[in-house]
Amino acid sequence: MKLRFAPSPTGFLHVGGARTAIFNLLHARRHGGTMLLRIEDTDVERSRQHHAEQIVASLQWLGVEWDEGPVYQSDRLARYRERAEELVVSGKAYRCTCTVEELEEERAVAEKAGKQWRYSGRCRLVRPAESGASYVIRFAVDAGPIAFHDLIRGDVHFEGELIDDFVLLRSDGYPTYHLSVVVDDIDMAITHVARGDDHLSNTPKHILLFRAFGAGEPVFAHLPLILGSDKKRLSKRSGATSAEEYRDMGIVPQALFNFLSLLGWSPGGDREIFSKEEASAVFDLSDVNKAPAIFDVEKLLWMNAQYLQRMPAEEIYPHLRPFIGDRELAAVRDLINLYKMRARTLKELADQIAVYFVDDVDYEAEAVKKHVKGDDLADSMRALHAALAAAEPFDVAATEAALRALAAQRGLGAAKLIHPLRLALTGKGASPGIFDVAAVLGKEKVLRRLARFIERLPDLSPSGPSSTPR
RNA sequence: GGCGCAUUCGUCUAGGGGUCCAGGACGCCGCCCUCUCACGGCGGUAACACGGGUUCGAAUCCCGUAUGCGCUACCA
Numbered sequence: 001m002k003l004r005f006a007p008s009p010t011g012f013l014h015v016g017g018a019r020t021a022i023f024n025l026l027h028a029r030r031h032g033g034t035m036l037l038r039i040e041d042t043d044v045e046r047s048r049q050h051h052a053e054q055i056v057a058s059l060q061w062l063g064v065e066w067d068e069g070p071v072y073q074s075d076r077l078a079r080y081r082e083r084a085e086e087l088v089v090s091g092k093a094y095r096c097t098c099t100v101e102e103l104e105e106e107r108a109v110a111e112k113a114g115k116q117w118r119y120s121g122r123c124r125l126v127r128p129a130e131s132g133a134s135y136v137i138r139f140a141v142d143a144g145p146i147a148f149h150d151l152i153r154g155d156v157h158f159e160g161e162l163i164d165d166f167v168l169l170r171s172d173g174y175p176t177y178h179l180s181v182v183v184d185d186i187d188m189a190i191t192h193v194a195r196g197d198d199h200l201s202n203t204p205k206h207i208l209l210f211r212a213f214g215a216g217e218p219v220f221a222h223l224p225l226i227l228g229s230d231k232k233r234l235s236k237r238s239g240a241t242s243a244e245e246y247r248d249m250g251i252v253p254q255a256l257f258n259f260l261s262l263l264g265w266s267p268g269g270d271r272e273i274f275s276k277e278e279a280s281a282v283f284d285l286s287d288v289n290k291a292p293a294i295f296d297v298e299k300l301l302w303m304n305a306q307y308l309q310r311m312p313a314e315e316i317y318p319h320l321r322p323f324i325g326d327r328e329l330a331a332v333r334d335l336i337n338l339y340k341m342r343a344r345t346l347k348e349l350a351d352q353i354a355v356y357f358v359d360d361v362d363y364e365a366e367a368v369k370k371h372v373k374g375d376d377l378a379d380s381m382r383a384l385h386a387a388l389a390a391a392e393p394f395d396v397a398a399t400e401a402a403l404r405a406l407a408a409q410r411g412l413g414a415a416k417l418i419h420p421l422r423l424a425l426t427g428k429g430a431s432p433g434i435f436d437v438a439a440v441l442g443k444e445k446v447l448r449r450l451a452r453f454i455e456r457l458p459d460l461s462p463s464g465p466s467s468t469p470r
Numbered sequence: 471g472g473c474g475c476a477u478u479c480g481u482c483u484a485g486g487g488g489u490c491c492a493g494g495a496c497g498c499c500g501c502c503c504u505c506u507c508a509c510g511g512c513g514g515u516a517a518c519a520c521g522g523g524u525u526c527g528a529a530u531c532c533c534g535u536a537u538g539c540g541c542u543a544c545c546a
Contacts, residue, residue, distance in 0.1 A: 006546095007546095008545080008546050010545085010546075040546065042545095042546085043545055043546065045545085046545070046546085096544095100543095100544065103543095103544090107543095114471075115471085116471065116472055116473095116542075117542090118542090136544055138544095153474095153475070153476095156474075156475080157474090158473075158474075159473075162472075162473060162542085163473095163542095164542090166543090166544095167543085167544050168544095169544085170544040171544060172544080174544085176543090176544070176545085176546085177545070177546045178546095180546095181546090196540095197475075197476090197539085197540065198539095198540055198541070198546085199540095199541090199546085200474065200475065200540070200541075201473075201474055201475090201540065201541035201542075202541075202546090222475085224475090224476075224539095225539070225540075227538095227539080229481085231538070231539080232538095232539080233539080233540085259482090262482065262483075262495095263482070263483095264482090264483095265483095266482085266483055266484070268484075269484080269494085270483095270484080270493080270494045270495075271494095272482090272483090272494080272495055272496095289483080290475075290476060290477095291475095291476055291477060292475095292476075292538090292539065292540095293481090293482065293483090294481060294482080295481095295482095296480095296481045296482060296496070296497085298481080298496060298497060299481070299482060299495080299496040299497080300496095301496095302495090302496055302497085303496085305508095305509090309509070339508090341508060341509045341510095342507065342508045342509075343508090367506095403505095413505090414505065415505050415506085416505095417505090418505040418506080419505070419506070421505090422505080422506065428506090428507085429506065429507080430506050430507035430508080431506070431507070431508095432506095432507080432508080433504095433505075433506090434505060434506080435505090
């Protein structure tokens with residue numbers, strides 16, 4: 001068994017393409033088959049080498065590994081011409097000298113008359129004389145029903161009459177998609193073709209070609225499309241569309257892989273969080289749903305949070321690195337552990353961690369308003385500063401004991417000290433457990449931040465510094 | 471327009487004639503935990519597109535309708 005993922009390098013790796021790649025990989029792994037990566041760059045107008053490289057990089061990042069390739073179709077041009085000529089010799093294809101202009105004119109006339117246009121087959125009947133004129137090679141389509149069994153769609157039927165003599169080889173000598181896929185799928189011994197639903201209507205053409213070449217047909221599986229929240233094909237308008245954008249957003253590759261796997265497929269039961277290996281053990285293309293799925297970013301974010309929560313800091317670190325500059329693992333390990341269940345993305349995680357490295361924290365206005373009040377706050381904070389300075393060792397237990405003892409001594413609820421302390425240390429109204437924060441920050445930073453907070457207190461008070469009679 | 475395909479909570483899905491007045495997850499809403507925020511736990515909200523068949527019995531099978539999407543290029 002052999003499958004392939006065959007993107008055309010006209011842009012970044014689209015999440016729809018990413019899912020197609022994943023399903024191909026999963027099916028191959030499940031059945032002990034191999035996986036080929038083929039770059040379909042026969043459209044010189046739109047293909048770009050950097051896009052091909054980008055797609056390869058995205059697949060690697062995502063964890064879609066292939067066994068063969070990447071093979072570039074642009075390296076196989078001679079082969080496509082050769083095979084097209086074979087069909088001309090055997091009479092299954094013919095040269096057509098009709099120009100694009102002529103055809104467009106015909107089409108315009110037909111459309112004006114309200115009729116749908118199909119190529120007349122003029123050059124098929126009247127073989128053009130050998131001349132220097134440029135030509136395309138068209139396939140001579142035979143009328144008659146074409147049926148095939150799709151692993152996902154079931155039995156699908158088409159009428160040959162409705163397919164016109166499509167172009168195999170363009171006038172510039174480049175093959176069209178139909179020619180290159182079929183030639184390659186034959187030469188590369190592909191047994192299963194799993195691709196987007198947009199190719200379902202092209203399949204009869206391909207079947208005709210497989211037959212013309214005397215080759216057996218592969219098994220087809222047409223995957224339902226991934227739609228945006230507007231129920232249209234996922235596009236820029238409805239959100240991020242490329243794997244790369246999700247990476248830059250701070251999505252971990254395992255989470256995107258898992259999420260994409262769940263679009264149109266389910267391992268059965270109530271399982272939602274699973275690894276590539278687990279999916280590889282049970283996946284089968286025939287279990288894929290027929291209906292298109294809408295890409296729900298909210299659920300992706302939830303899933304990413306699930307992954308962050310479960311991953312050890314050491315595993316998160318390499319993915320987080322691009323978001324936190326050059327900071328070393330040792331400097332952020334404890335922070336990752338403190339914040340990983342509070343962030344949905346690596347970006348959020350990085351933002352939260354950033355406060356620990358600034359010289360002076362900014363105090364959130366809302367938190368200030370809520371917690372900076374009471375005439376004796378400065379006094380309490382000074383006492384807290386002294387109590388923490390005496391805490392030894394400076395760990396979670398000791399700092400907590402020190403604060404609670406002080407609260408009891410002053411007849412205050414511990415919260416009355418905790419919230420201002422949080423504001424002093426993080427500048428925010430919300431954070432992980434304050435004693436965890438203190439322990440991670442370390443005695444020196446805690447005392448410095450607390451001292452600065454006390455200093456700034458007059459400016460932060462609701463009455464303002466000037467109106468404070470002192 | 472023609473051809474093709476699809477249709478279970480707002481979204482992802484389970485389910486393939488009786489166990490389904492439809493299960494899980496995201497989201498949303500409550501409650502609990504608690505120094506805050508998260509995490510976690512508990513509970514709630516919400517769906518078989520519509521109409522005809524077949525059958526003792528249909529979300530499940532058949533036919534229509536509607537809606538949506540795809541293809542209809544010398545793009546893939």
